[in-house]
Amino acid sequence: MAVLTIKDLHVSVEGKEILKGVNLEIKGGEFHAIMGPNGTGKSTLSAAIMGHPKYEVTKGSITLDGQNVLEMEVDERARAGLFLAMQYPSEISGVTNADFLRAAINARRGEGNEISLMKFIRQLDEKMAFLEMNPDMAHRYLNEGFSGGEKKRNEILQLMMLQPKIAILDEIDSGLDIDALKIVAKGVNEMRSNDFGCLIITHYQRLLNYITPDYVHVMMQGRIVKSGGPELAQRLEAEGYDWIKKELGIEDEVVEQEA
């Protein structure tokens, strides 16, 4: 069973500290949700876990099954079992979705152990059908010209094809219509097993109606300030964040005024 452990994580971007001591543990079989106002560091946390070069960890640790994740390159982290469905997936012209996915699968399997083309196509067809994706999407260039919703669905396709141990889904619900939301949720739920843990970043309770989290965390000003069960998300949906601020005595950060 996989365990991702984050301890006292401090992260800076371009010299500015964004995360100020995050503690979190995600185990196989668990679904966690993180909610929180815009700009509080949710995507920063996911980028730091995945190893985006712009995000500098200044303090704290991240381990996956005891292995030091912070010492790994981005691709090594992925091969160790981490996956990040990005808030803004890149578009890569000239590289088809299918070729990309095959390269990603083969990178995990290693030289000499490549997946057979037949098997790959069968898996791809199956997962695309499950996600109700147009088969043409396999031969289109990676995310190029995809609509917002199509990009999100494509992230879930990758999740299902790559079968990571721990996945972080950063706003996988943004820009999805209600039917697409259900399909994406169906994909994530399909992954549920004791070997799979998931961190779902979202602004809306709506997604959590379809994917029931075991834990809900609230992030503010670079820290997880409150944790609870699914009922916490419902209260946030109904009442917003003010009550937490009041409860914890958090002042809104003063926005520096440009002269």
Place this chain on the structure above:
Amino acid sequence: MIETKLPFDQQYVRSFSTERNEPDWLLNVRLQALAKAEELPLPKPDKTKIDQWNFTQFTNHVVESAPLSSLEELPEAVKALINLNEEQKNLYVQRDNTPAYLSLSEDLKAKGIIFTDIFTAVREHSDLVKKYFMDGVKVDEHRLAALHAALFNGGVFVYVPKHVQVDVPLQAVYVHERAEALFNHVIIVADEGSKVTYVENYISTCETANSVVNIVAEVFANDNAHVFFGAVDSLAKGVTTYVNRRGITGRHGRIEWALGLMNDGNTVSENITRLIGDGSYGDTKTVVVGRGEQIQNFTTSVIHYGKHTEGYILKHGVVKDKATSIFNGIGKIEHGASKSNAEQESRVLMLSPHARGDANPILLIDEDDVTAGHAASVGRVDPNQLYYLMSRGIPKEEAERLIIHGFLAPVVNEIPIESVQKQLIEVIERKVK
């Protein structure tokens, strides 16, 4: 200082032409061109100084090679370009200056298609060749055009009669083995309402060479004709190349180019499409890789004369090591070419801090009622793209390779012969490694 005196004189040209039984008109063109070559200046590709490049000095103008009795005799690298299993090949192979193999299917022969080496064409279809030879590129444009006309020593002639549609590609492979001088002349004529696809390869089988290559290709899409022209150039380091590919369209004529310019030596490449006829169309797609210390200049131009003409230029280049690549794109709309559209896009990907890449899009418009647009960029591999691919487990080098191949795909995918497309991918692989 580079020697500018030409190494071959009137007497040489006269005997060279006579030995090949060339008609008088051609001998005269050659002699006049030789005289002009002595006076005319070199071409001036924008932003590249070529006056110290060797375009004129070589000791032997031709080398004799044996024709091939079987394609199996070809080196592996050349064989890989050819579909050996195909029964009815439409294929011309030239070893240095020697026409070495020719095959044209019975079906195409019956339809009156001419596909033969340039010397045979000059003898057997003198009037036809005369009509088009040095008509697209003029002898007096500059020294290299004149020198080319005076000394051309290889090439091919294609003629597709009126209303004949050729659905299979014609392929020409020019193998550079040891020639010091290759002055290749290619003429493609698609007569009214016809359609043809021609794909050529220039490939060196020697690692390095000290050679001069001067290529002129003249492509004519007459009224309502459609020509698709694909090329992959992969001449060795040490070969100094001047290559001029020129297209001329009649009314509603179409020319589409897909050029993979992968030479390892210094290269000046000029590709101009002149949209003469109303409603004609020109589309140029080019990919380029520069490596080592090579200097390359690529000028792509579409010139609109006819009304309602459409011209598109797409160029993607990768530059690494200490290579220099200059990309000049010119969309020119002449006065009277109303309702025309000129679009161009040039993208350069720099893989090394010492490489130099320069994209210069130019629009020259002398008519009000037109549309035009251009986009150009010079950049590095996008770190976010790299991050995205790596976040799926793909190692950095492989991710870079995918991005580069993707970047060059718009042209690679256009090459209509699978074996040639594969070879282009392999050459790119080799060059960007």
